[in-house]
Amino acid sequence: MGERVVDWSDFPKELWSPIGKSLDTGIDVLRFRSVCSSWRASIPPSHPSSPRFPLQFPHPYDAFPTYICQSTIYCIQPLDSSSTSTAATSSHIKGDLIKVQESASGKLRLLEPLASCAIHSYPRSAKTLNLLNFRIVEITKAYTLRFGSVGRAMVEDERRDILSYRSVPGVNKVVMFPNSAWTNAEGCAIFVIFLDGKLGFAKYGEDKLTLVDDQTSDYDDIIVYKGQFYVVDRLGVVFWIECSSLKLVQFSPPLCGLGSRKHLVESCGALYVVDEYLDRERGRMEGNRSYFNRRRELHNTIDFKVYKLDEEWGQWVLVKCLGDRAFILGSDCNFSVSAQEFVGCKRNRIYFMELEESRAFNLEDHRICDLAFSPDPPSWLYATNPLM
Template sequence: MGERVEWSDLPKELLPIIGKSLETRVDVLRFRSVCSSWRFSTPLFPANSPRFPFKVPHPSSSSSRSSYLCQRTLYRLQPLNASTAISSSSSSNQGWLIKVEESNSGELRLLEPLSNRQIRSSPLDPKTLKLNLLNCRIVELTKACVLSFFYTVGPRSEAGRNHVSTRKFITGVNKAVMFPNSAWTSADECAIFVLFLDGKLGFAKYGNEELTPVNDWSPEFDDIIVYKGQFYVVDRLGIVSWIDCSSLKLVQFSPPLCGLGGQKHLVESGGALYVLDRYLDGERRIQLDNNFSVRVHNCPKTVGFQVYRLDEEWGQWIREKSLGDKAFALSDDCSFSVSTRELFGFEGNRIYFLDSAEIYVFNLEDRSFKELVRPGDDFAIFWALTNLA
């Protein structure tokens, strides 16, 4: 058996190679925290990396406002000590789902993972909240982006500056996605797609002044995600296409979906591509003006879901009648899949979704609905995090 070598004694020329193989910011932070030589070998923010929020073209070319792309990250926070579990019947492998967003001042906002409401009120003071990362494991699950603009309000000071800076989300925007989006992404490589509520799709590279219409602004798209390093969209017939970013041409990837639901959602789970077909009790009617503000917006209620998995080998849709111990979540900024064996608060074979700003749960087995009422959510999250310290 060879001689055992301490991690801190690895050859220095290997450290940058190891560091640049890490994809997420959390992994880079972990790597840099080993010792001083590891920390100095790998920068926290590489040169020319995008720093959120960053300026992007406003959806309306006639608008005088600047819009910004803000990033949110979903993490699974898992205790390493089984005694920190919420109940004795809970698995020590389970953790909590948290969502974090970085503000324009560099501060971090803690958001409710599904509704994206900022967690403000709590019996505990967030300023005193501390985490001991030696007692927990943080795993990055996915990233999401939102488009907003910042403005200042309040009385002006002698220096001519407003006292309070706040922001507002750009109405009419359904989703924003960016790729690549790793710890080593260069800003010059970033491509951004903006999907509007009326189904139109716009594209921009980092630094562009205007959005370029995709497919001549044809209003037909329901959702867009990054799947296997490529942008994929689904239209309202359930046809999935991937986008060639150099030409903005759409290449059909799937046959039409046989489902007749009123809204389609794309979800990746276990390396496979799914479409959640949402059935509504009425027709969606959305019209945007020249500033991409919602003029007419009819919001019918959700009455059911069907789940389809794309069999890429045979090029056909397979209807899934059970998700097993998996659950799908449809937030207003991203869709994702979770394993209920790894997270508290989620049940298998369920779809968690927003409807009229409220969270509902759809049981795929018996087709039932339940509104998710979680009183004291703020305190529960802060209690859980604080007990990891």
């Protein structure tokens, strides 16, 4: 039986808007609205009250004007030039990981995928990107807290320059949910983990940060998993956070691992804890303010162990092989990818930052090596057509 050719103009009009509004990511909404003028008119680019980043946030230390900056990590893959369809891709063509941060004025900046610092090595002529020549898929979002220089007033016009401001010291991780193309900003919740292990919370529009379980300073990482906030402590106990009451409900038993730092990673719908072993015991800061007067202790990573949560039996299972997957432990978010889809990415690896350098850990032989990137920039940096 031959394939049936469907004319998009015959697609029922009453389905255009429901389908378009079921798309979560901005890049998917952009694709939908790019099909034709009728589809573009059926839905707006986003919710009229969706968050606009940088988003004002109460400063953890009641000091300087603070903003949440959002960056998005994409897979960008060249389309198969031998195909007559721009939607077709070749399975052997690998993509690149890119991290993009956007200011309220629309200014874009490329960031290092593992860090939140800007990339300065790409060609100056690389300012545009033709989306017709590439397949772009959003992988995840990452968040950082940033503030301006001490004594400098922050006014609305200066928001466009927020990308150059410094990260708020003493903050370990920031997560926000929900945040899709159709999110109303008033429904957003933000959690912050500090370097001293405390957990802070704020809703959009609030002018004060609330400490969650302020008697406890024992949290290492936080993640949005299956639409809920989950946090892990130093013993590897994962808690589900009930946002309306800010109660922590134990979700997993303690981990058997004796590592110094725990990381939460979602991979293929399952929850993992990556237990990081350091060359010496990691101390806790006595207070967030002490960060300004004291250098952060430096440690070297010597090993990782990976555990998968068996939710049916309520126990942790030691994972000795990730298969084709690779885990990325970034400075502002953790995620996993299929190694065969990305240039320079190898299977069964954990990529992480140490002393401002990118490193790779081989889960098979437990060796750590520096990353050796190709000196040639990816071809998409030389695109010559408009981004939008």
